[in-house]
């Protein structure tokens with residue numbers, strides 16, 4: 401038996417940001433019957449597993465409690481996934497449709513995704529779902545893990561909506577986009593809608609309407625849009641991405657975007673979390689609705705990005721960069737992007 405057709409959700413988010421609660425609410429819903437769960441906790445006591453078991457005591461729930469999933473238990477994770485997929489389902493149960501891995505609040509997403517990449521034979525559709533605790537907002541961005549978790553997410557769910565003022569909920573989308581402008585955002589006070597949307601299949605096209613982003617730049621995280629400056633051949637694009645990853649190393653948090661290369665009439669979807677790239681995928685649309693790569697990186701400036709070879713492949717609008725002079729550069733850069 402293979403995992404072909406399975407959705408694999410990596411549920412990530414900082415300590416206490418509402419991951420278990422979101423998952424518990426989902427597992428209590430009828431459509432969660434074809435779900436298996438893997439819980440990782442850095443601590444010794446598998447508390448999250450117990451809480452989740454309360455919401456649905458028939459689900460397969462595997463606990464990885466012997467360390468943080470990102471640093472110690474790659475092979476345990478691979479083994480656990482394998483076992484969940486190959487274990488026969490009870491006669492009256494529907495086939496397994498999704499696995500949800502709740503990572504510990506201090507897990508870095510990159511190593512988890514690297515482990516999942518070794519399980520390519522299962523052909524699972526992997527999506528990273530992040531939580532954004534509205535009561536703490538961007539405050540936890542001082543923790544490198546929190547920023548990496550948001551940057552890696554395909555979708556970010558605003559949590560604890562009942563504990564904040566309506567204005568905080570209204571501003572949630574822009575607050576989240578300040579850390580990851582390409583993620584889908586789920587920000588609603590309607591808990592049922594939020595829970596369903598959190599684990600719905602992903603849409604294909606990246607969200608690149610980054611001109612809508614507002615808010616203050618994070619002191620160490622730069623968000624940048626790289627737009628093709630000329631026609632781009634695939635080998636040049638591949639070399640540029642390789643060199644960018646090599647130059648930034650672990651400071652590279654995320655790239656997502658569409659690039660039209662001369663070899664193909666259709667745009668390529670380019671995506672990486674950390675320095676790990678998904679294989680570029682040709683989109684089944686004639687031309688890119690918007691050609692460009694959104695880059696999220698830590699401790700980097702436009703000059704360094706501009707030195708990546710081959711030179712001159714992309715124009716860089718660093719529309720949200722760390723504010724070094726005490727005045728925001730965002731307005732001018734944003735205007736450049738809008739034009």
Ligand SMILES: Nc1nc2c(ncn2[C@@H]2O[C@H](COP(=O)(O)OP(=O)(O)OP(=O)(O)O)[C@@H](O)[C@H]2O)c(=O)[nH]1
Nearest residue numbers: 414415416417418419420421504505559560561563
């Ligand atoms: N009022 C309210 N409380 C929430 C909500 N989501 C989570 N909480 C509370 O916030 C605390 C932390 O929530 P968890 O769901 O355990 O958070 P977590 O991200 O799984 O935490 P770790 O596993 O420690 O990383 C708990 O006391 C929850 O009851 C919410 O939407 N509304």
